[in-house]
Amino acid sequence: MLPASTGNLSTSLRKFYANNCKIKGRIPNEVGNISSLLDLDLSGNNLVASIPTSIGNLRDLQRFNLSSNKLTRFIGDHICKLHYLSAIYLGQNQLSGPLPNCLGNVTSLREIHLGSNKLSSNIPPSIGNLQDLVVLDLSPNNMVGTLPPEIGNLKAATLIDLSMNRFSNGIPREIGGLQTLVHLSLRHKKLQGSIPDSTSNMVGLEFLDLSDNNISGTIPMSLEKLQNLKYFNVSVNKLFNVPPSSKHRSNRKKLLLSFLLLGITLLFGPATVVFVWIKYRRGNRAPQQEDSFSAMTQERISYYELLQATDALSESNLIGSGSFGSVYKGNLRSGTAIAVKVFNLQLDAAFRSFDTECDVLRSFRHRNLALRL
Structure with a gap:
């Protein structure tokens, strides 16, 4: 296990890597004393219990990796003190609790990896403040509520995976503003309503998975504008078929097939x-x-x-x-x-x-x- 003396390491230490070392036990609170840390990586171990709140003392921390452990409690509001944080890697744990409402205040964030946990509550609307966010991975968890329309503010995002949660209601039309998004997965939820026509504005999409929901209506014909689309899955929904017009049938012969x-x-x-x-x-x-x-x-x-x-x-x-x-x-x-x-x-x-x-x-x-x- 990590000894409490870890906190006595040099105050000029910038990077602390102890990943894949089979370390067991808790993360000592004293780790928060290494105030100069920019990069903390304790991934791939057998660390248990809560993430110590003293992590919030690492005011210069930029990269935070505790993935693939057995941690049970999210750091909460204390993470909002890390104003220079660019990447969070906490996936493959057993983290429970909500995402803090203040998460959107950490505007330096570029990547959020919180998949394969037991996080609950909704996605805070403040997440729309993260206009430089590139990756948002919350799949799978136990998150509920609705998808906030503020998600459409994540203009720099290339990957959003919110699959295998418990979100309900519909897909916000504001999601169409994500023109740089390449990968979007909303599968295995309880989403209702229709596929918003604004989805056709997401011209960078290559992967779109809306399967295993309660989406109804028809597939917007405007989605044919997504010329980069390589994977499209809307199976196990309540969509129904609309016979194509004769004009559409004749145009099919001219389409480039892949x-x-x-x-x-x-x-x-x-x-x-x-x-x-x-x-x-x-x-x-x-x-x-x-x-x-x-x-x-x-x-x-x-x-x-x-x-x-x-x-x-x-x-x-x-x-x-x-x-x-x-x-x-x-x-x-x-x-x-x-x-x-x-x-x-x-x-x-x-x-x-x-x-x-x-x-x-x-x-x-x-x-x-x-x-x-």
């Missing part, structure tokens, strides 16, 4: 393996892209090849799971990147979920998406 959705009705034990989201890798043969893709879509993919591509559906290839199945990444022998969804046929709702996903995707018109059944 994803393919295929259905495979092979029965294996309690599961059915279904091909979803096949990414067509663009090479240097741009003029031949359309012909090559057409040939690939006619190819039959065997169940054995799917197993090979995903390393027998290994846990290391698992990229997501929901109420009715799991999704695994893989690569075909041709080099094509794929995702394979395995439905649990022991659940009657799994059949309805598959039908719903097909209907929803059929109504979505995007240059990177196509449906082939």
Whole structure:
């Protein structure tokens, strides 16, 4: 364990690294005496109990990493005293309690990593003050309430993961102001309402996951403007299909395709393996892209090849799971990147979920998406 004498270290010490050292026990309060610290890293140990409030005495602290421990209590308002803090890494602990309302006062913050804990309460509206924040990761936790509209003020954010919490109500339309956002995950919540049309303004999006919610209505056709989008998941919601117009059907032939959705009705034990989201890798043969893709879509993919591509559906290839199945990444022998969804046929709702996903995707018109059944 860290001795209390740790606090007697030189007052000129700038960086203190004791990560992955199998340290057990509590963090001594005396650590707050090292007033000159800029970087504190005690990650990957077996530290327990609360984070000492004396951390708030480290007024010059810029980076704070206590991730992958067994800590149980968040530092609370004391963290708001760290006016130069740029990164918090407290993920993979057992932290409980609320996020402090004053968190937005630490305007120097660039990264907040608090995933895989037991944090409760809501997201304080003051978080909108963190206009230089790049990463916000609160997944998974036990957070409740609504998503504050102030989240739209995080103009510099590139990754926001709020999945697997207990947020309710709708997605604020202000979220459309996040034009630099690349990754947004709001899956497995209790979100209601519709997908705001302002989402189409998030032109930097490559990853958008709204699955496992209670979102209703239709997918806004304006989302076709998201030309960088590579992953889009709205499964297990209450969305319904709107038949595309004849104009939309004719335009589909002109769209540049890089994803393919295929259905495979092979029965294996309690599961059915279904091909979803096949990414067509663009090479240097741009003029031949359309012909090559057409040939690939006619190819039959065997169940054995799917197993090979995903390393027998290994846990290391698992990229997501929901109420009715799991999704695994893989690569075909041709080099094509794929995702394979395995439905649990022991659940009657799994059949309805598959039908719903097909209907929803059929109504979505995007240059990177196509449906082939």
